[in-house]
Amino acid sequence: MPEKLKNKEMIIEDPSVEQTKLRRRAFAGQILVGVIIVFFWEFLTRIGWLDSYYWSSPSTIVRTGWTAITQGTLLQDLAYTSGSTILGFILGTAGGYLLGLSFWWSALYSRIFEPYMIAFNAIPKLALAPVLVIMFGIGFDSKVILAFLMTIIVAAIAAYSGVQNVDPDLEKMLVSLGAKRRHVFMKVVVPTTIPWIVSILKINISLALAGTIVGEFISSRQGIGRMILYAGQVLNIDLVWVGVVVLSLLSIVMYLGTVWLERVLMKGRTPKS
Amino acid sequence: MSELKIVNCSKYYKKNGEPMCALEETDMHVENGRFVSIIGPSGCGKSTLFNIVAGLIRPSSGEVLLDGKDITCESGHVGYMLQKDLLLPWRSILDNVIIGLEIRGVPKKKARERALPMLKNYGLGGFEYDHPDALSGGMRQRAGLIRTLLYDQDVILLDEPFGALDAQTRMQMQNWLLQIWKDFKKTILFVTHDIDEAIYLSDEIYVFTHRPGKIKAKIEVELPRPRNEKTLMDDRFLTLKRELLLMLGEERVSSE
Ligand SMILES: Nc1ncnc2c1ncn2[C@@H]1O[C@H](COP(=O)(O)OP(=O)(O)OP(=O)(O)O)[C@@H](O)[C@H]1O
Ligand SMILES: [Mg+2]
Numbered sequence: 001m002p003e004k005l006k007n008k009e010m011i012i013e014d015p016s017v018e019q020t021k022l023r024r025r026a027f028a029g030q031i032l033v034g035v036i037i038v039f040f041w042e043f044l045t046r047i048g049w050l051d052s053y054y055w056s057s058p059s060t061i062v063r064t065g066w067t068a069i070t071q072g073t074l075l076q077d078l079a080y081t082s083g084s085t086i087l088g089f090i091l092g093t094a095g096g097y098l099l100g101l102s103f104w105w106s107a108l109y110s111r112i113f114e115p116y117m118i119a120f121n122a123i124p125k126l127a128l129a130p131v132l133v134i135m136f137g138i139g140f141d142s143k144v145i146l147a148f149l150m151t152i153i154v155a156a157i158a159a160y161s162g163v164q165n166v167d168p169d170l171e172k173m174l175v176s177l178g179a180k181r182r183h184v185f186m187k188v189v190v191p192t193t194i195p196w197i198v199s200i201l202k203i204n205i206s207l208a209l210a211g212t213i214v215g216e217f218i219s220s221r222q223g224i225g226r227m228i229l230y231a232g233q234v235l236n237i238d239l240v241w242v243g244v245v246v247l248s249l250l251s252i253v254m255y256l257g258t259v260w261l262e263r264v265l266m267k268g269r270t271p272k273s
Numbered sequence: 274m275s276e277l278k279i280v281n282c283s284k285y286y287k288k289n290g291e292p293m294c295a296l297e298e299t300d301m302h303v304e305n306g307r308f309v310s311i312i313g314p315s316g317c318g319k320s321t322l323f324n325i326v327a328g329l330i331r332p333s334s335g336e337v338l339l340d341g342k343d344i345t346c347e348s349g350h351v352g353y354m355l356q357k358d359l360l361l362p363w364r365s366i367l368d369n370v371i372i373g374l375e376i377r378g379v380p381k382k383k384a385r386e387r388a389l390p391m392l393k394n395y396g397l398g399g400f401e402y403d404h405p406d407a408l409s410g411g412m413r414q415r416a417g418l419i420r421t422l423l424y425d426q427d428v429i430l431l432d433e434p435f436g437a438l439d440a441q442t443r444m445q446m447q448n449w450l451l452q453i454w455k456d457f458k459k460t461i462l463f464v465t466h467d468i469d470e471a472i473y474l475s476d477e478i479y480v481f482t483h484r485p486g487k488i489k490a491k492i493e494v495e496l497p498r499p500r501n502e503k504t505l506m507d508d509r510f511l512t513l514k515r516e517l518l519l520m521l522g523e524e525r526v527s528s529e
Contacts (some may be wrong), residue, residue, distance in 0.1 A: 173359040176327045177373040178349030192362045
C-alpha cells in the first residue's frame with residue numbers, strides 16, 4: 001500500500017471495465033453450467049440411473065433431431081412456429097402499445113374502457129383457443145391471433161401505466177413553450193412510456209410462444225407444437241424431446257432478439273426504470 | 274417593447290366545499306426591460322400568479338395584458354421557467370434547450386445550430402451532448418434558463434430558479450443571470466424567498482402577504498448597476514434589507 005501511495009498512482013474509476021469483466025465471467029459460467037447439465041444427462045442415461053425411454057439423452061436427441069431435419073419437416077415446422085409467434089408478438093405488442101397510448105388523449109374514454117381492459121386481461125385467453133381455431137381455421141391465422149390476444153392486453157396495460165406516470169409538470173413546461181397536445185404526446189408521453197413497454201417485451205415474447213404452441217396443440221397441420229403432440233401420440237419420446245429442445249432454443253433466440261430491441265429502444269438513456 | 278399588466282387577477286379553489294383563496298385580487302404593472310422580483314412566504318400564491326400570467330391556468334377573476342393585448346388563458350406569450358428544472362431525462366442538454374424551437378417548427382438541425390453558441394457562451398460548453406443527470410444543479414438551471422431564452426419571448430418568468438442551490442453557486446448564478454438580462458434586454462419577473470437575492474437583482478420588489486397572498490408593498494431598488502459584491506455592502510442595500518426583513522417578519526408573526 002505505501003508503495004502505491006509513493007508512486008502517486010491515480011486511480012481512475014472506470015465502471016465499464018468491471019462490467020465487461022463481470023459479463024465475460026458470467027457468460028463463461030453460463031456455458032459451463034449448460035455443459036455440466038448436458039454431460040450429466042448423457043452420463044446418467046448411459047449408466048441407466050435415468051431411464052432413457054423417458055429421459056432420452058442428449059446424443060439421441062441430436063441424432064433424432066438431425067433425422068427430423070434431413071428426412072422430416074423440422075425446419076419448416078420451426079419456421080411456421082416462429083413465424084406465427086413473432087408476427088403475433090409484433091401485432092399484439094404494437095397494437096397494445098397504441099391502445100394504451102390512446103388512453104392519454106381522453107380521460108373519459110380511458111375511464112370507460114379501463115374496466116373492460118382489466119376484465120379482458122383476466123380471461124384465460126388460452127381457454128378460448130378451441131373457439132378461435134373454429135373461427136379462424138386450423139392454419140397460420142389462428143396461431144397468430146392467439147399470440148396476438150396473449151400479448152395485446154399486457155402491452156396495453158403497460159403503456160397505460162406509463163401514460164399515468166407522465167409528469168404533469170413536464171406537460172406544463174411544454175405548454176408554456178407553446179406546445180399543442182400533439183407536441184406533448186410526441187415529446188413527453190411517448191418517450192415516458194417507452195421504458196414501460198420495453199419492460200414487458202420479454203414477457204410478451206414468451207406469452208406469444210405459449211399462445212402459438214397451444215394453438216398448434218389444439219389443431220394444426222404444421223409447427224413444433226403439432227410435432228410434439230404427434231410424437232407423444234405415437235410414443236416417440238425422443239422426438240418429443242427434440243421438440244422441447246428446439247422450443248427452448250427458439251425462446252433463447254427470441255429472448256436475445258428482445259434484448260436487442262430493448263437496447264435499440266432505450267438508446268441514449270440510462271436504463272433506470 | 275413589452276409591457277405586462279396584471280389586472281385584478283385572483284384564484285380560488287374549492288376545498289371541502291369551501292372556496293379557498295390561493296391568490297387574492299392582484300394588480301401589477303411591469304414595464305419594459307425591468308427586473309421585477311416577487312417575494313413572499315411559502316404558499317402565498319407566487320407560482321399561482323405565474324401560472325396565470327403564463328396562461329396555464331384560468332384566473333378566477335381579472336386579466337393579463339401584454340402590450341395591451343389580452344393574453345389571459347393563452348400560453349406561449351411569455352417565457353416561463355417553472356420551479357423545477359424539468360429537463361427531459363432522455364434528451365441531451367442540446368436537445369433539451371431546443372425543444373421550444375422544435376415546437377415552433379424550426380428544423381432540428383437549424384435549432385441546434387442556434388443553440389450551440391449559446392450553450393458555449395453561457396457556461397455549458399462541453400456538456401452539450403450529456404444527459405441532464407450528468408449535470409450539477411446549477412448547470413441544470415442554466416440549461417432550463419437557456420431553453421426559456423431560446424424560446425425568445427420578451428417577458429420571462431422565473432419561479433425560484435436558484436432555490437435549490439448552495440450560496441456559492443447561487444451568487445455565481447445571480448451574476449450570470451444579470452449578464453443574460455443585460456445581453457438579451459428581457460423583462461424579467463422573478464420569484465424568490467431570498468431577500469438578498471431580490472435586492473441584488475431587482476429594479477423593484479413586490480412583497481406578498483402570507484396566504485392568501487396579496488401585494489403588501491412595492492419597493493423600488495435604486496442601487497446603481499452594474500452590481501457586484503460591493504453592492505451587498507452598500508448602505509442602501511442594508512437599509513432595504515432591514516426594511517424587507519421587518520415586513521416579512523410581520524408576515525411570519527401574523528401567520529402563526
Ligand atoms: N390545483 C390546486 N388545487 C388546490 N389548491 C391549490 C392548487 N394549486 C395551488 N393551490 C394552493 O394555492 C396556494 C398557493 O400555492 P402556490 O404554489 O402558488 O404557492 P407559492 O407561493 O408558489 O409557494 P412556494 O413558495 O412554496 O412555491 C397554496 O396554499 C396551495 O395549496
Ligand atoms: Mg411556488
